Amino acid sequence: xxxxxxxxxxxxxxxxxxxxxxxxxxxxxxxxxxxxxxxxxxxxxxxxxxxxxxxxxxxxxxxxxxxxxxxxxxxxxxxxxxxxxxxxxxxxxxxxxxxxxxxxxxxxxxxxxxxxxxxxxxxxxxxxxxxxxxxxxxxxxxxxxxxxxxxxxxxxxxxxxxxxxxxxxxxxxxxxxxxxxxxxxxxxxxxxxxxxxxxxxxxxxxxxxxxxxxxxxxxxxxxxxxxxxxxxxxxxxxxxxxxxxxxxxxxxxxxxxxxxxxxxxxxxxxxxxxxxxxxxxxxxxxxxxxxxxxxxxxxxxxxxxxxxxxxxxxxxxxxxxxxxx
Amino acid sequence: xxxxxxxxxxxxxxxxxxxxxxxxxxxxxxxxxxxxxxxxxxxxxxxxxxxxxxxxxxxxxxxxxxxxxxxxxxxxxxxxxxxxxxxxxxxxxxxxxxxxxxxxxxxxxxxxxxxxxxxxxxxxxxxxxxxxxxxxxxxxxxxxxxxxxxxxxxxxxxxxxxxxxxxxxxxxxxxxxxxxxxxxxxxxxxxxxxxxxxxxxxxxxxxxxxxxxxxxxxxxxxxxxxxxxxxxxxxxxxxxxxxxxxxxxxxxxxxxxxxxxxxxxxxxxxxxxxxxxxxxxxxxxxxxxxxxxxxxxxxxxxxxxxxxxxxxxxxxxxxxxxxxxxxxxxxxxxxxxxxxxxxxxxxxxxxxxxxxxxxxxxxxxxxxxxxxxxxxxxxxxxxxxxxxxxxxxxxxxxxxxxxxxxxxxxxxxxxxxxxxxxxxxxxxxxxxxxxxxxxxxxxxxxxxxxxxxxxxxxxxxxxxxxxxxxxxxxxxxxxxxxxxxxxxxxxxxxxxxxxxxxxxxxx
Numbered sequence: 001x002x003x004x005x006x007x008x009x010x011x012x013x014x015x016x017x018x019x020x021x022x023x024x025x026x027x028x029x030x031x032x033x034x035x036x037x038x039x040x041x042x043x044x045x046x047x048x049x050x051x052x053x054x055x056x057x058x059x060x061x062x063x064x065x066x067x068x069x070x071x072x073x074x075x076x077x078x079x080x081x082x083x084x085x086x087x088x089x090x091x092x093x094x095x096x097x098x099x100x101x102x103x104x105x106x107x108x109x110x111x112x113x114x115x116x117x118x119x120x121x122x123x124x125x126x127x128x129x130x131x132x133x134x135x136x137x138x139x140x141x142x143x144x145x146x147x148x149x150x151x152x153x154x155x156x157x158x159x160x161x162x163x164x165x166x167x168x169x170x171x172x173x174x175x176x177x178x179x180x181x182x183x184x185x186x187x188x189x190x191x192x193x194x195x196x197x198x199x200x201x202x203x204x205x206x207x208x209x210x211x212x213x214x215x216x217x218x219x220x221x222x223x224x225x226x227x228x229x230x231x232x233x234x235x236x237x238x239x240x241x242x243x244x245x246x247x248x249x250x251x252x253x254x255x256x257x258x259x260x261x262x263x264x265x266x267x268x269x270x271x272x273x274x275x276x277x278x279x280x281x282x283x284x285x286x287x288x289x290x291x292x293x294x295x296x297x298x299x300x301x302x303x304x305x306x307x308x309x310x311x312x313x314x315x316x317x318x319x320x321x322x323x324x325x
Numbered sequence: 326x327x328x329x330x331x332x333x334x335x336x337x338x339x340x341x342x343x344x345x346x347x348x349x350x351x352x353x354x355x356x357x358x359x360x361x362x363x364x365x366x367x368x369x370x371x372x373x374x375x376x377x378x379x380x381x382x383x384x385x386x387x388x389x390x391x392x393x394x395x396x397x398x399x400x401x402x403x404x405x406x407x408x409x410x411x412x413x414x415x416x417x418x419x420x421x422x423x424x425x426x427x428x429x430x431x432x433x434x435x436x437x438x439x440x441x442x443x444x445x446x447x448x449x450x451x452x453x454x455x456x457x458x459x460x461x462x463x464x465x466x467x468x469x470x471x472x473x474x475x476x477x478x479x480x481x482x483x484x485x486x487x488x489x490x491x492x493x494x495x496x497x498x499x500x501x502x503x504x505x506x507x508x509x510x511x512x513x514x515x516x517x518x519x520x521x522x523x524x525x526x527x528x529x530x531x532x533x534x535x536x537x538x539x540x541x542x543x544x545x546x547x548x549x550x551x552x553x554x555x556x557x558x559x560x561x562x563x564x565x566x567x568x569x570x571x572x573x574x575x576x577x578x579x580x581x582x583x584x585x586x587x588x589x590x591x592x593x594x595x596x597x598x599x600x601x602x603x604x605x606x607x608x609x610x611x612x613x614x615x616x617x618x619x620x621x622x623x624x625x626x627x628x629x630x631x632x633x634x635x636x637x638x639x640x641x642x643x644x645x646x647x648x649x650x651x652x653x654x655x656x657x658x659x660x661x662x663x664x665x666x667x668x669x670x671x672x673x674x675x676x677x678x679x680x681x682x683x684x685x686x687x688x689x690x691x692x693x694x695x696x697x698x699x700x701x702x703x704x705x706x707x708x709x710x711x712x713x714x715x716x717x718x719x720x721x722x723x724x725x726x727x728x729x730x731x732x733x734x735x736x737x738x739x740x741x742x743x744x745x746x747x748x749x750x751x752x753x754x755x756x757x758x759x760x761x762x763x764x765x766x767x768x769x770x771x772x773x774x775x776x777x778x779x780x781x782x783x784x785x786x787x788x789x790x791x792x793x794x795x796x797x798x799x800x801x802x803x804x805x806x807x808x809x810x811x812x813x814x815x816x817x818x819x820x821x822x823x824x825x826x827x828x829x830x831x832x
Binding site for chain 1: 638640658659660662664669671676678679680681682683687690691692695698702703704745749
């Protein structure tokens with residue numbers, strides 16, 4: 001028996017979509033944090049600090065933007081950090097060996113993409129839940145990277161290559177341009193292409209999506225591959241900014257990326273969220289950490305604060321969504 | 326019509342009486358001054374279209390909703406039902422359509438879930454006693470099965486028996502059943518009816534919600550009809566005709582005949598299935614569907630009808646055989662079948678047909694994205710225009726295309742599932758139980774729609790457990806039995822008797 005009462009009492013969806021409202025609240029929260037920090041700390045509003053925040057946020061965003069697509073399909077990619085490490089080490093080696101940054105960049109992106117594709121194959125062809133498949137992949141990649149690097153550190157890359165991570169163009173760091181470009185591409189892909197629409201449909205109900213004629217397996221392969229390529233891109237920025245690569249650089253990257261996705265309003269159950277939300281999520285995360293640094297709060301508190309923000313953001317989302325239904 | 330209890334009754338005091346129950350949600354009166362009485366050992370049929378208030382009344386009865394106004398009397402004494410615990414104490418149990426069993430626990434554990442007898446060591450369960458108690462309860466309802474069987478191995482009918490056993494073990498005196506036969510085969514339905522008779526004899530009262538006229542007359546001692554949240558009338562089955570009941574339910578005269586314009590001559594062959602065999606339990610299926618035809622696919626639940634539909638659509642892998650659609654062989658995933666022009670309207674529209682949390686518009690265009698936006702660029706205004714047109718064409722009752730589809734009624738949700746294939750321009754529509762859980766008004770609209778589709782050159786393959794629907798709507802029908810086609814019935818041979826005869830085991 002269906003319940004028509006629920007239907008008749010529901011007001012129609014408001015003028016703004018649920019996604020737009022979510023993003024709006026998040027922008028407000030980010031501005032609020034900025035205002036508070038501006039009052040508490042004199043150095044927060046300095047140009048140098050703001051550019052620093054943006055640059056740091058960009059790294060989290062690159063990883064998190066690909067991850068957002070995965071999470072939109074109700075999947076998860078836990079291997080992104082390990083993927084960054086492996087891709088960075090391989091790209092670094094290629095640059096050292098060949099002296100060609102272009103070749104290194106391509107190798108880094110390709111390595112990331114292949115890892116992502118393998119994740120996709122495990123999820124689609126082997127039907128392993130993404131959480132488990134990518135968790136296993138995390139260990140495999142870590143193992144490969146440690147074996148490959150054998151405790152060595154790669155450093156000293158050509159000056160031109162280092163410009164990508166630390167250079168400026170018209171007064172703005174180059175990663176910030178890259179951030180804007182990929183924010184645009186990601187948003188366009190998710191909102192304005194039919195593949196994006198299909199990804200939302202898969203996340204909302206994979207069975208119905210398949211029975212509606214969506215090639216679910218192919219779209220999932222695409223999504224995991226994109227997530228891998230974005231990890232590859234992050235590895236290049238990382239390499240270029242630090243001017244070095246070690247086996248363990250990926251270990252602190254995965255969880256912040258997931259945090260950015262969740263703070264940004266993408267539901268782990270799939271079908272809800274935006275790439276722009278993830279950008280703001282990365283921004284909020286970075287702002288808070290930056291503020292804590294400026295206010296000389298011990299770094300030991302940072303994980304705790306991150307955890308509270310994630311829980312708070314998801315809880316508020318669920319509350320507003322429940323009210324909307 | 327009168328609002329007082331109109332009927333002289335077998336027992337002077339009702340077991341449970343509701344007086345003047347009202348329940349309001351913002352913007353709608355779900356229940357408006359409804360009075361309702363259940364007498365010991367009677368089967369009380371609750372009738373009404375979707376949205377008439379049956380579900381709300383049921384939820385008030387079992388304490389899930391709190392009534393805004395009204396009084397409850399148990400054996401003549403005033404009581405309060407303000408929580409499910411209150412209802413349970415009064416012996417009210419509800420068997421919902423969706424069961425609340427834990428699949429990986431066994432029958433005994435499910436029956437006594439949360440009330441397990443304690444073992445000697447604290448924190449343990451007395452396994453021997455729980456099995457013995459379960460056996461006793463199962464015996465009471467005449468269900469002969471090993472109580473240590475896990476529930477995930479049971480069919481729908483058996484799970485329902487476990488639910489009933491659970492209710493009986495809690496000393497339920499009033500059993501509310503929501504369309505209990507919706508997913509049962511004829512044989513299983515018979516067994517259920519026998520059980521209901523037995524429960525009645527034990528003095529258990531049954532409140533029975535049904536959309537099936539035949540059951541109402543076969544089982545009911547009394548009938549209460551609801552419409553728009555109000556109690557329209559209470560009658561005895563002997564005093565009314567089905568037509569009168571329908572009129573009470575819908576408040577207007579409804580054309581009970583199904584609209585269908587039979588074509589003199591069917592068109593060319595659109596679908597040809599040759600020797601189709603799949604690991605899901607179907608073998609050697611041969612079917613042909615021509616343009617302009619509605620072809621029925623009948624048989625008992627579990628005879629393989631849905632499996633045939635899924636195999637044709639590519640949803641299940643095929644082991645052998647050939648599917649020729651529009652002159653070309655197809656094999657592969659559903660996306661291929663969909664692109665070639667086959668549409669599947671699955672049996673379970675909530676879990677397989679719709680993304681419930683997405684909007685009406687999102688759901689309507691999901692299968693037509695490539696057709697509507699050949700460049701690959703999605704345009705939400707274009708999607709909106711297509712959706713608005715479909716909403717008008719199918720008369721989908723929704724405040725807007727942005728409405729979340731899960732909030733629509735069953736009939737309107739079904740129209741959305743059909744609509745997405747209209748948008749995709751499909752040529753063959755495979756309907757799996759298209760009218761399940763849909764009220765009478767929406768049913769005839771859906772049949773009119775199917776009729777129009779085939780008149781315009783499409784074709785339909787229709788699975789239905791409602792044999793009368795098949796008989797009225799289909800040009801011809803295949804009858805399945807145990808995974809095979811047991812026979813074919815032409816229009817003139819298409820009668821309920823013939824369908825049952827062919828579909829029965831050992832016929």
